[in-house]
Amino acid sequence: MKINIERYFNIYHEFDKVTDLFFDLCLLLYLFIYFDINIFVLGLILFLFRVIGLILSYKKKSTKFLLFFPNIFENFAIILLIAQFFSRTIGIPSVLILSLLTKIPQEYFVHRKGNRNVANWTVKFYERIFNV
Numbered sequence: 549m550k551i552n553i554e555r556y557f558n559i560y561h562e563f564d565k566v567t568d569l570f571f572d573l574c575l576l577l578y579l580f581i582y583f584d585i586n587i588f589v590l591g592l593i594l595f596l597f598r599v600i601g602l603i604l605s606y607k608k609k610s611t612k613f614l615l616f617f618p619n620i621f622e623n624f625a626i627i628l629l630i631a632q633f634f635s636r637t638i639g640i641p642s643v644l645i646l647s648l649l650t651k652i653p654q655e656y657f658v659h660r661k662g663n664r665n666v667a668n669w670t671v672k673f674y675e676r677i678f679n680v
Contacts, residue, residue, distance in 0.1 A: 565602055568619065572598070575625035583628065587640065594621035618655040623647035 572595055579591045601617020624647040631638045 565605075568622070569599075569602065572619070572621055572625075575622070575629075579625060579628070582632070587628065590640065591621060591625060594624055597621070614658075615655050618651045620644075620647045620651050623651045 576588075576591055576595050579588045583591075598617055598619045598621055601613045604613040604617070605611055624643055627638070627643050627646050630636075631643075
């Protein structure tokens with residue numbers, strides 16, 4: 549009996565996107581409760597941007613839309629949380645730039661090149677930025 553790896557990857561991919569969406573909703577709620585309304589609104593815009601990509605990806609059955617609608621929100625929220633945890637002040641433009649610098653290459657390698665082990669360099673990048 550031959551195992552259809554592509555089928556199992558597609559099941560994993562769908563499950564992963566649903567759990568990512570749940571995680572992002574939790575981050576959005578955290579931003580709403582603990583951060584300024586302007587930060588929350590920006591986070592909401594980034595979140596909805598990703599949701600558009602997820603909807604297109606499911607409708608068209610193609611992950612290439614996730615490359616064009618990257619999950620910048622996730623990195624945006626995580627950078628804010630890291631800064632808050634270490635009592636660091638960081639400007640919103642800097643948070644957006646860091647989010648883009650880390651997420652765009654990650655999405656490219658995952659959804660275009662098929663390399664699914666790129667999260668490690670993102671963590672190392674954050675460690676260097678925050679000196680932790």
